[in-house]
Amino acid sequence: MDNKEFGLKIRTLREEKGITREDFCGDETELSVRQLARIESGESKPTFTKITFIASGLGMSLYELMPDYVDLPEEYLALKYDVLRTPTYEENKKMDWRDKILSEIYDRFYDELPEEEQLAVDTIQSFFDVHDTSEAIYGKEILKDYISQISHKEKYGINELLMSRLFLEHARFIDLETSPKEKFVFDHLLETLPGQVELVHPKDLFILRDVLFVLVGVAGAKEEYEHISAVIQTIEQIMNRTQDYQKLPILKMICWKYEISVNNNRENASQFYEQAVLAAQMIGDSNLLERIEGEWKGDSQRNAQ
Template identity: 35%
Template sequence: MNDLGEKVRLLREEKGLSRPIFCGDESELSVRQLVRIEKGEFRPTIKTLKYIADRLEIPSYVLMPDYKELPKRYQELKYFLLHHPDYGDKELQEQKEEYFDEIFECFYDDLPRDEKGIVDCLQAIDEVRATDNEEYGLSLVDEYLEELCNQSEFSFSDFLKIRLYFLCSYLEYIKIGQLAISKQIQLQSMFQKVCDRVEKIHTEDLFLVRDVLFAGLGSCELLNDLELFKLAVEKLNWISEKTRDFQKQPIVLMVEWKYYLRTDYDTAKQKYEEAKMMARMFGNEKLIVSLDNEWAEDLERYR
């Protein structure tokens, strides 16, 4: 327990936070409790531990006694898999497969449970997207979905699970042509929950929430839920401004044109042209082709 208290104290001081500032209004943690925790005199509850981890902007498992720093090479592989969508690029897909093989061969067995969940979800997401077959992700979705539906706050790994759920639901909808009303309500509720959390997410994790919203928009489109579509556009633009990362802005503009095609064709056409212009600025020729194809399909679907 002393190790935990010392770790909390060092991390707090590294961030330059005094105890009163760290505890805020003391509704979650009093200064007296924090002093006792840091001295090793008091064992925090799981809820308190999560609060401390949130204030330190770290996953709660980092504070566990048996936590070990993740291997640098594993962190490099994970970063690449999280930040490099392949857009159907065969060479990139093969590289990602090699990275997954390396993780499973060299690191997976020694990873914490939460990290194993991240790797499992990343691999399932890639397989579902590469094959357009939801079967590769359904076992994971079935394992986690009930728990996710009962949560109002989500961890990093939770957002990956939700992204996988959205992808699988979209492909299931495409395959059978409809979803049960209960599943539609469940989808809309989960999407709303994600939107409600956007402004509360640490900036460094917003790229993941953005990808979750992109994954859920397919289902919103099929459900013809224009209000959720409009809300998602607002959240995606907020994320772009907050992170100053405009690489995915052509996709955001694509989402916008899908909304405006139902309400204002001229604005939709303007968003389509803006999306292509930004893709050219980033030199992404594959994305330009994808945008052209998507625009043609949307014109046929909505006009």
């Protein structure tokens, strides 16, 4: 069954039940009216999550609705997770590797992916582009279309986490005090994301961890300190649960910045600096060690003024 046939089947079943698209999608946290329209017209191929939601709304089982559903290619998933899991720390060689993997995903898999997975790829590409260029022009259409899916949800899937990261990369360049809509979303993420540690699948905890790293960085830059301690504790919890300490140096750097900026405790900050240095030495990353030492020197000079 191709996309147009499947879309027509959904539309026919929905209309036979007398359900409007608006009623079918409800609050649009799982499926927006625009997404449903694209699926029904055959313009997009829905993912397993969307198909399951649609089947439930039609009062059918998944395989009654689409018995020939095929899972995502394992090779694509491996490449996607490699890109997300491997830190670059702004090293040109690592960034070139990441861009090469993303190009392979676009060339080999993108056109055959369902719309929600294409959205994931586009979102990943966009938040890397915003971060690397410091230009908030990338991913604007994604946020425009899907911001409601991260501004009210209490439980986040992978795509909502990725879109949250894209929003936070954009938030670096937004005056939140004069942007009430963006301030509402930012506050919602500050309050909601730490609690996702109990809701996210264990294999995806590293995605949540990395979103929290961006969140705490933006919160610190905006001097939004109220929830930073909870975010730091959640990152530590994820590291301990997954036994993945590759970003421990960055966490210790965040801790010293918090001690300097919020607690004005130079002694504690110095201890966290030493822990950051030791952690960077243990993972053998000389470029990260150089960055940590440079950050400490800058923070120390500013604190002494």
